[in-house]
Amino acid sequence: MFKKNAVAAGMAAFASVALAAGCAVADGSKGSDVDITAMSAEELAEYFIFETGSFRDQEMQEGGTWRDRMTQDDIQKACSMEGNPDGETAGRVVAMARASYEAPESIELGDWRKGAELADSGFGYRMGHNNDNHGQREPGGNCYNCHVFDPRVSVQGTIGPSLVNYGANRGTSEAVLRYVHEVISNPHQYFPCTEMPRFNTVDRQLLTDEQISHIMAYLLDPESPVNNQ
Incomplete structure (x- = not known):
């Protein structure tokens, strides 16, 4: 997750120039105009991003639309513009992360070979001229x-940190399995405002529990090459 919304920041810079120029733009609704000179740079950035059709209401693979993907959720808002979050921010982020985590009935290791493939694959949620097709x-x-x-x-x-010999050093106890599953699902539970993605929460599933079990096996299984270095 980005510490700062780079798109909005860039648009805000452009908006500052537009405001200085004193221009006005159409809002796309039946000939009416919007006076952008009355907007702050931040308001104008939001306007250009969400109201002018800059982003289509195209469906995303994870559900929702471009608009949803570009709209920060509460954790992203709390972490935006933070270097290292202060104690209050960190506490709020951890609480929100834990509320969004749903533990499975049991946590078991899958197939480390499949986990190696998943760990190496960046296929999944890219959009553009050649979308990632989950079919x-x-x-x-x-x-x-x-x-x-x-x-x-x-x-x-x-x-991120090296994970070489991770399972060899920590074992595969129930506590370790639960911790690793929690971190992969939503790492903000332990590392507030981390750059690591949230892969499986109650409102967004980028990886299934089965896929996570395979990645966990790659990380923890004694037979995995990760643990034989």
Whole structure:
């Protein structure tokens, strides 16, 4: 999750220029005009993004539309523009994250081989001229973008901590399984305002519990290459 809405920030900068120029734009409704000179830069950015048709009401793979994807939820609002959140903000974010988490009846490890494929795959929710089609291929977690799992894999990220030998060092107790499931589902429960995505919450499911079980197996199974370094 971005710490700052880059699109809105860029539009706000453009809006400042537009306001200085004193221009007016049509709002797209039956010939009426909107006087943008009466708006603040932030109001004008919101206007350009959401009211002028800049983003179509195209359906997203995760449900909802472009408008929904561009609208911050409460956690994103709380974390926006924060460097390291203060104690009050962190507490609110953790509380909201825990309220959005629904624990399965049981948590078990899946197939680490499938988990390796999901961790390597960035397929899933890209939109544009060539949308990710879930009818052709299941979404992945793109975990390699931020973490090192297996140092023998040539391209992996370093934004997040290394996970090499994660299961070998921690085991597979019930407490560890529950913790890892909670972090993958909604990491804000432990790391408020983290950049790690929320993969499975009560109102948004980017990965299913089955897919998460496979990624957990890749991370924790003693047979996984992650734990044999």
